[in-house]
Amino acid sequence: MGNAWASIKFLLIAGVGLFGDGYLNITIGLVVPILGYLYYDDNKNKVPTIPQDVIKGALSIGMIFGQIGFGLFGDALGRHKIYGKELILTIMGTLLLILMPWHNFGHIGVVAWMFCFRFVTGVGIGGDYPMTSSLSAEKNLFRSRAKLVLLVFASIGLGGFTGGIVNLVLLAAFKGAVYDNVYHLQWVWRLQFGLGLVPLALTLYARLTMKESKPYQQYVATETGLVGKDVRGLKQQFEDFRVYFRNWKHARTLFAVSAAWFLFDIAFYGVNLNQSVILTKIGYGKGPDPWTTLWNTAVGNIIASSAGYLPGFYAAIFLPDYMGRVRQQWVGSAIVAVLYAIWAGVTNHTSTGGLIALFTLSQFFLNAGPNATTFLIPVEVFPTRVRGTAHGIAAASGKAGAVLTAFAFGTITDRIGIQGVLALFSGIMALCALVTLMIPETKGLSIAQIESGELYGEDEGVAASVPGSETSSDEVRLDQDRKDGGSSTVKEREAV
16 A cells, blocks of 8 residues: 555656646647737737747747756756756746736737746756656656656646646636626636646645655765765766767767657647647637637647547557557657648548548557657666756757747748648658667666666676777776765866
8 A cells, every 4th residue: 555655646746747748838829829819909819920939939948958957967966956946947937927917018028928937937847857757767666667657757648638628617717708808818828827836836845855766876876966075966977978978879879869859849849839720720710709719729629639639648658568669659650650641631622520530640649659758768778877868858859849840830831831731740750760760679678777788788897898898998987986976086086
């Protein structure tokens, strides 16, 4: 009973940050149309393309900084010293976003306010990626590392789905008020974001007091800090990173996981950040008045999420240990490439039902395949001392793709239409499938085996004595330093 409660507790604590990602990130596509009715009545109640891109891309830009920064500090100072700080930023940024002035606020002010505080929120959400993924991989709660990591990751899907439900409930609650005065939509979007903060606030203390992971203590260090002679800090972290990725096999893998995530996020966020646009194209956005238009978009979002988006997250949990991580990512990417190609070809020649079916299938295979594995693989293919940093770099590469699509989607769609965009996404997912073939398979390997370098056909404990070994003497020395308490390397450099 104790182990079961410990597992549930960890899932709740770790999952809540990613829940916030899904809730606060994906639902911006439902909020932007509301902002059009409130602040852009002089532009046919629609936020122009470039301001839309800026608002949607702000969070992803912030996430890039959070993913790299928190990943680096999580490796340098330990998970327990950093975990929880990202949640503080997420809560603070969203609260300030909600406090945007209600009256006499021009177009530039709206965009600047939304960008600034969604950026702050993004830094916090981005920091959650390397921290939560590393802690999940280093916990031994289930017999399967992949199942635990992906069960936590599925909180993103749950957050996105919950955001859609909340949007629907709020629109229903304010229906009469909105018909009387469209300005009452102010309450809808502010409550939409505010309610998403409740689970984050409830678990903040538990994150801040979480203990250090055992693999970090065993393989990296027990004493860390930004200052002090006998503690591990940023200086040794940079050295660990430099030495480890000087090996071309390790560097190639980091490139592959980063490139795959970058390509995937272009297609994934191109669809999800612009759900209101996509749903309008397939018949779930048009209405005779503002409330009906927003309601149709919300209903279409729930339908798509229920049929493909959320089920894909949970289906992905059971696939890595059955078919392998690399195969799961390759197959998922290939299937989505085909679906997007079909969708592009039949957009103007099929019914609304056919289009929603293609949208749903695409969402399912995106989330059951590369969406899950791009999160899982980077946390498994590298040892503990660089796990957070490497995962942060890969995740930041993905968000660079999200930023690209956030800023370019509207402009490109205006020029080549939704058919051309879908054809482009098809080619990008095909490239993602090809890059995936460069990644080594971690199925069946334990944390100890990954730590020893077995994944790359090397064993750090014996590599130095084997002629022709690709594990450098520097790497062996750093490994011994960590076993001695993580401080001898610092002492040696100071002596020199």
